[in-house]
Amino acid sequence: DTAVSQTPKYLVTQMGNDKSIKCEQNLGHDTMYWYKQDSKKFLKIMFSYNNKELIINETVPNRFSPKSPDKAHLNLHINSLELGDSAVYFCASSQGLAGISYEQYFGPGTRLTVT
Amino acid sequence: SQKIEQNSEALNIQEGKTATLTCNYTNYSPAYLQWYRQDPGRGPVFLLLIRENEKEKRKERLKVTFDTTLKQSLFHITASQPADSATYLCAPGNNDMRFGAGTRLTVKP
Numbered sequence A: 001d002t003a004v005s006q007t008p009k010y011l012v013t014q015m016g017n018d019k020s021i022k023c024e025q026n027l028g029h030d031t032m033y034w035y036k037q038d039s040k041k042f043l044k045i046m047f048s049y050n051n052k053e054l055i056i057n058e059t060v061p062n063r064f065s066p067k068s069p070d071k072a073h074l075n076l077h078i079n080s081l082e083l084g085d086s087a088v089y090f091c092a093s094s095q096g097l098a099g100i101s102y103e104q105y106f107g108p109g110t111r112l113t114v115t
Numbered sequence B: 001s002q003k004i005e006q007n008s009e010a011l012n013i014q015e016g017k018t019a020t021l022t023c024n025y026t027n028y029s030p031a032y033l034q035w036y037r038q039d040p041g042r043g044p045v046f047l048l049l050i051r052e053n054e055k056e057k058r059k060e061r062l063k064v065t066f067d068t069t070l071k072q073s074l075f076h077i078t079a080s081q082p083a084d085s086a087t088y089l090c091a092p093g094n095n096d097m098r099f100g101a102g103t104r105l106t107v108k109p
Helices: none
Strands: A004-007 A010-013 A019-025 A031-037 A043-050 A053-057 A064-070 A073-078 A087-094 A104-106 A110-114 B003-006 B010-014 B019-026 B032-038 B045-051 B056-059 B062-067 B072-077 B086-093 B103-108
Touching: A004 A087, A010 A019, A019 A031, A019 A087, A019 A110, A031 A073, A043 A064, A043 A073, A073 A087, A104 B045, B003 B086, B010 B019, B019 B086, B019 B103, B032 B062, B032 B072, B045 B056, B045 B062, B072 B086
Parallel strands: A010 A110, B010 B103
Antiparallel strands: A004 A019, A019 A073, A031 A043, A031 A087, A043 A053, A064 A073, A087 A104, A087 A110, B003 B019, B019 B072, B032 B045, B032 B086, B056 B062, B062 B072, B086 B103
């Protein structure tokens, strides 16, 4: 059973398009996250949701919009894709807020390539 | 601004030796620090968590230390094996958690 799953695994699209990445966790966790890992392998947090409410919203372009329909799902929608958006996007979940030191469980990642 | 530095981008050691990875942070007072392992093409996997009031934590062949005076954490893998080859990420945390760039460890047979 996959704990944190993401779809699609690979996404190739052209500049200017709109795309979505879906994430689901079956661990019963309260908090979910989106991270971006660029070509230099730096893992940077983008968003954090706790019980369907946005907790952390790092300085990311407002072309990126997270949506959490329920506690088990956190989707990432990206408008007007740009070349610089090419990266691997990871979804993660934890039992509580990161500030209370809970370990995070990561999905397999979605490799987004914008051409 | 907050900065997290992991000692080197890559570390090569011989099988059976102890690997020591370093994580230094500045302008930051984390309440805890986590270590993760990441294999190519996969998401990070949690290994160990150590809190600011703990000096050392162990799990099987892994050991982590946390020195809040030096603002440093050391991650040790004893009796290293080729299967330990991966990138290791440190993540100090307070209200949120931030990751270092990682150290790519290669254990040669």
